[in-house]
Amino acid sequence: MSRPVLHIIAAARPNFMKVAPLWHALVADGTFDARLVHTGQHYDANMSDAFFRDLGLPEPHHHLGVGSGSHAEQTARVMMAYEPVAIAERPAFTIVVGDVNSTAAVALVCAKLGLRTVHLEAGLRSFDRTMPEEINRLVTDVLADLLWTPSPDGDENLLKEGIPAARIERVGNIMLDSYELQRQHIEADGTFRKLGLTARRYGVVTLHRPSNVDDAATLQVLVAALARVAADVPLVFPVHPRTRKNLREFGLLAALEAAPGVRLCEPVGYVQFMNLVSHAALCITDSGGIQEETTYLDIPCLTVRPNTERPVTVTEGTNRLVKPGDLVAEAGRALRGEWPHGRRPDRWDGRTAARCVASLKKHLRDEPL
Numbered sequence: 001m002s003r004p005v006l007h008i009i010a011a012a013r014p015n016f017m018k019v020a021p022l023w024h025a026l027v028a029d030g031t032f033d034a035r036l037v038h039t040g041q042h043y044d045a046n047m048s049d050a051f052f053r054d055l056g057l058p059e060p061h062h063h064l065g066v067g068s069g070s071h072a073e074q075t076a077r078v079m080m081a082y083e084p085v086a087i088a089e090r091p092a093f094t095i096v097v098g099d100v101n102s103t104a105a106v107a108l109v110c111a112k113l114g115l116r117t118v119h120l121e122a123g124l125r126s127f128d129r130t131m132p133e134e135i136n137r138l139v140t141d142v143l144a145d146l147l148w149t150p151s152p153d154g155d156e157n158l159l160k161e162g163i164p165a166a167r168i169e170r171v172g173n174i175m176l177d178s179y180e181l182q183r184q185h186i187e188a189d190g191t192f193r194k195l196g197l198t199a200r201r202y203g204v205v206t207l208h209r210p211s212n213v214d215d216a217a218t219l220q221v222l223v224a225a226l227a228r229v230a231a232d233v234p235l236v237f238p239v240h241p242r243t244r245k246n247l248r249e250f251g252l253l254a255a256l257e258a259a260p261g262v263r264l265c266e267p268v269g270y271v272q273f274m275n276l277v278s279h280a281a282l283c284i285t286d287s288g289g290i291q292e293e294t295t296y297l298d299i300p301c302l303t304v305r306p307n308t309e310r311p312v313t314v315t316e317g318t319n320r321l322v323k324p325g326d327l328v329a330e331a332g333r334a335l336r337g338e339w340p341h342g343r344r345p346d347r348w349d350g351r352t353a354a355r356c357v358a359s360l361k362k363h364l365r366d367e368p369l
Helices: 013-029 049-054 071-089 101-113 132-143 152-160 175-189 216-230 241-249 253-258 270-278 289-297 324-335 352-363
Strands: 005-010 033-038 093-097 117-120 146-149 168-170 203-206 235-238 262-265 282-285 301-303 319-321
Touching: 005 013, 005 071, 005 101, 013 033, 013 049, 013 093, 013 175, 013 289, 013 352, 033 071, 049 270, 071 101, 093 101, 101 117, 101 132, 117 132, 146 152, 146 352, 152 168, 175 270, 175 289, 175 352, 216 235, 216 241, 216 253, 216 262, 216 324, 241 253, 253 262, 270 289, 282 289, 282 324, 289 301, 289 319, 301 324
Parallel strands: 005 033, 005 093, 093 117, 117 146, 146 168, 203 235, 203 282, 235 262, 282 301, 301 319
Antiparallel strands: none
């Protein structure tokens, strides 16, 4: 008897870490014929191939190869590329992850074809519709048949928006399943030592959001702030391709490269990156996922954004929202030990993937929700 087909959509770095534990749990369970669909939204080998390798993911069953482009172009390309795959294979479930363009695009395709969509990491809200990711979250959650939330605020947001409670299941934070699956490799990796760094005496930086890196004036403030922080503690900065391009175009790259204590490098794989993060004194970021990982590891996180779709990392964790102009002062607080310790939110326990598989099996024979 053939097994029901299930599609897992992978598109960008944060997706890969969330997809991996679910993939491994589905393969171990054996109920579904799970198939990976890589949209190609992150087309840089350092940001895609390396993560697949580190996370033990196989070659995708389908690679859509959409590449870069404007939000409209990328969304349209994903829809056009995924539709024939969905029509040919008619998956019992299509699992979309997070808030990237591919997530909303695939949800649209499935809704119009009458195929069931599951949104992993549903219900997160920044309440800032100037963020493209917020639009993707709203669209996906309206269309998805089953909404897997990571935290109570996700449940509350969806209920306030009129989503029926029967479609909402809190499964926990699957990002941390990846960390636990790879913990042994992360601890043994030694990337921070290879860079000549000392545990708890350096910081990690990631910046890629348009609000920070597409505006020359804002990016200039951030470059100056990083140089000042690096005078007190070395900073390792794996530079996103978008950020490197803008640093060069705005004439800021040379100054950052010359700043004592700043180490720029290419994006690294998941194991290497988490080895850096797990031994750091602090992280400076505008990423969503790193807010969660630092809360899990009890490491100060300075998020250079006016809002976050992960408020539980602020109310219960080690994350704080920081303005570019306040970055130096706030980093000083963290380095002096004047930073609050957090706690791990409920169901951030490394067992989210198992709850997801149980949920899929429960709903397999249901009528569409």
